[in-house]
Amino acid sequence: MDATTKASINLHAVLRNIQDLCEIDKEASQVVAGKKITVKFSVKGCEPMALAFNDGKCKYLRGEALNGEELKGALKLSFSSPEKFNTLIDGGKVVPMFNLLGIPKLGFVLKDFDVITKRLEYYLRPDPSKVDELYADKDYFKANTELLAYTAFHALAEIANYDPVGREIAHRMPDGVINVEIKDGIGVAIAVKDGRLSASIGRDPKPRAKMVFGNLDVVNRVLNGKTDAYSAMGAGLFNISGLIPLLDNMNHLLTLVAKYLG
Amino acid sequence: MSKDNLNVYTRSRELYNRALNVIPTGVYGHLGPSNGCAIPVEAYPIFSKKAKGTYFWDADDNRFIDYMCAYGPNILGYGDKEVDDAAIAQLRKGNCVTIPDEVMVDFAELLTQTVKKDWAFFCKNGGDVTSLAIMTARYATGRKKIVMVKNGYHGVAPWTQKIGYAGVLEEDVSNNLYIHWNDVQEFENLIKQYPGQIAAFISTPYYHPTFEDNKLPAENYWKQMREVCTKNGIVLIIDDIRCGFRLDIEGSDARYGIKADLITFCKAIANGYNVSALCGVDSLKGAVSDVFYTGSYWLSAEPFAAGVACINKMKRDNTISQLRFIADKLHTGMKEVAKKNGRELIITGEPVMWFMRHADDESFFMHQAWVAECVKRGVFFTNHHNHFINSAITDEDIAFTLDVADRAYKAIKDKF
Incomplete structure (x- = not known):
């Protein structure tokens, strides 16, 4: 497993979810209620990102968005290697380098941010001994599945851009956008341009390929490896259409997602 | 114009559900619904019952004129x-x-x-x-x-x-x-x-x-x-x-x-x-x-x-000459039917193994819908692969194909 790829996944697929978590989970939202703080993560070899918290809501920022007003006075956490960042995300103890301006805000990271990441873990990694009970709760099941889908399809883009095998696969993909969607539910648009991928929440108005899951249960089963994609498709549990080489290669990338997130 | 009966695949689906229990993906490889790009899967048969000449019959007794020819082997007609x-x-x-x-x-x-x-x-x-x-x-x-x-x-x-x-x-x-x-x-x-x-x-x-x-x-x-x-x-x-x-x-x-x-x-x-x-x-x-x-x-x-x-x-x-003659006749007719319906059918490759798509449909959404409507009416095309001609195809078979192609265009008229 490539450490830079994993760190990018942790930044742009796992921690990215905090934006949605604050919408879905009252507990997470309450932790940041009335607070205005931006935390920027910089990891060597990876594209940086920031989470801008503002009165119970969170915005994930990347690329050009990192030059905006929200970054002024941000707490900046820097990691000298992807391995160190990954250790932190995996629950290990790593002290990041931080900017002096950020010292008064460290309490947020040490306390509040820790609570938020634990809530994220609650949804993304349900306790195996309680998973049946948790899945019986419709709201939990919906949140778990949607966050899993966001994680998987954002991770897929990072793998396509960083992992050596992922890059080979991505360069075989024609340009265009794939809409991955749940019928009457959420969607992720995956854009391919010159062998690089980017993912965003929502649906593109002019996709070149579509993957439409019949319901949340199918997505959950496929992403948790309980149903293989080919059987699920043959059984009509999800439909594909459009430029299939895009979807075929995306499926190869999804198998790598399982290795990184498994 | 013949009656627009659409195929149903109850038996194929039953068999497929049984197959899923004991065969990886139900039907693996290019003959299966996944690799075979059955889009949408509901439009396609999954299991056959018999084949003769240029036709096969599926498990539900639906008849199909088969332009895939088992992906090539059928050149003289099934059961020659x-x-x-x-x-x-x-x-x-x-x-x-x-x-x-x-x-x-x-x-x-x-x-x-x-x-x-x-x-x-x-x-x-x-x-x-x-x-x-x-x-x-x-x-x-x-x-x-x-x-x-x-x-x-x-x-x-x-x-x-x-x-x-x-x-x-x-x-x-x-x-x-x-x-x-x-x-x-x-x-x-x-x-x-x-x-x-x-x-x-x-x-x-x-x-x-x-x-x-x-x-x-x-x-x-x-x-x-x-x-x-x-x-x-x-x-x-x-x-x-x-x-x-x-x-x-x-x-x-x-x-x-x-x-x-x-x-x-x-x-x-x-x-x-x-x-x-x-x-x-x-x-x-x-x-x-x-x-x-x-x-x-x-x-x-x-x-x-x-x-x-x-x-x-x-x-x-001289089967090869026969194949070329059949292919030319079929393609001419299909292009005319497409034109009559306001579409442009693009045919490339060797005529006896032609690949087809439609103009102004670069992502194949319309083409896939049209192919699916053809399949539902008994003409087995695929939307992703080149097709094949066999020498058992008659003028009557071509006429049937053109009629189905026409009805398929009309079925998707309001969607694309």
Whole structure:
């Protein structure tokens, strides 16, 4: 497993979810209620990102968005290697380098941010001994599945851009956008341009390929490896259409997602 | 206009649900709904019950005119009497025995005389012989690298696949080099980049990938590739698994005016009986003889007898001319029907193995919907792959196809 790829996944697929978590989970939202703080993560070899918290809501920022007003006075956490960042995300103890301006805000990271990441873990990694009970709760099941889908399809883009095998696969993909969607539910648009991928929440108005899951249960089963994609498709549990080489290669990338997130 | 009855697939679906319990993906490979791009799956049958001529009937007794021809093997029509009679007679006489039947020699003689090569080595599937061709070329030249055309298809053995595919190691494909179709200069550049390291160039006779317009060889392309291979001691392999006996009875290298060093056949060689062949020039006979290569059923006699009957019939009846005539008639009619419905049907590749799509539909959404409506009405097209003509297609069958095509356009009129 490539450490830079994993760190990018942790930044742009796992921690990215905090934006949605604050919408879905009252507990997470309450932790940041009335607070205005931006935390920027910089990891060597990876594209940086920031989470801008503002009165119970969170915005994930990347690329050009990192030059905006929200970054002024941000707490900046820097990691000298992807391995160190990954250790932190995996629950290990790593002290990041931080900017002096950020010292008064460290309490947020040490306390509040820790609570938020634990809530994220609650949804993304349900306790195996309680998973049946948790899945019986419709709201939990919906949140778990949607966050899993966001994680998987954002991770897929990072793998396509960083992992050596992922890059080979991505360069075989024609340009265009794939809409991955749940019928009457959420969607992720995956854009391919010159062998690089980017993912965003929502649906593109002019996709070149579509993957439409019949319901949340199918997505959950496929992403948790309980149903293989080919059987699920043959059984009509999800439909594909459009430029299939895009979807075929995306499926190869999804198998790598399982290795990184498994 | 005939009645617009739409197929239902209750029995196919029941069987598929049973299959899912005991067969990976229910039906794996290109005949399955996933790899076969059944879009949407509800429009397509999954299991067949019987086949005759240019038709098959599915498990629900729906009849389909089959323009996939089992992805190529059906060239004379399903259940062709001459071929079946020869196969059945051989089956009764002896099939899978400890030593081969004499019909193996008859078949090898007929095949080599027909395709103007010096020897024939029989296996079962296309992939068996493409892999044998590569092993033979590597052994004969003492070189490792293989040049192939980007997006070409030569089977499913690990060397034919790509990094990132399930079960494929980097080492499996580390000696593969790729060029674009029709690009002789790119081939020459690779030869300079890897001097004395390239064992073979393997390619289909023309470019027929999925989801792309098919492309014929540019003028002098094959002549130049032949010259470059000869000059540099590179074995020229024509992968004629898909095209063999549809473009030229002597093999597709003859169709495009060259002589390959090695050529692979399968699909249409025996009208659906399971046999494949690698044929080659005399100078490679010693090399292929040294390669240890065998299989439990490779020398079974029944398919050899079928192959003899099939090739004899194709030669006697000039099947290739028949196929071209049928293809031209069908395509002319289909383009007219499309135009009448305000659509432009684009047909590329060799007419007897045509690929089709629609203009102004670069992502295939409309085309997939139209193909699905055709299938629901009894015309089996695919939306991703080239199609195949067989010689059992009649004017009446073409008229039926055109009527269904017309009704399918009308069914999608308000959606696209």
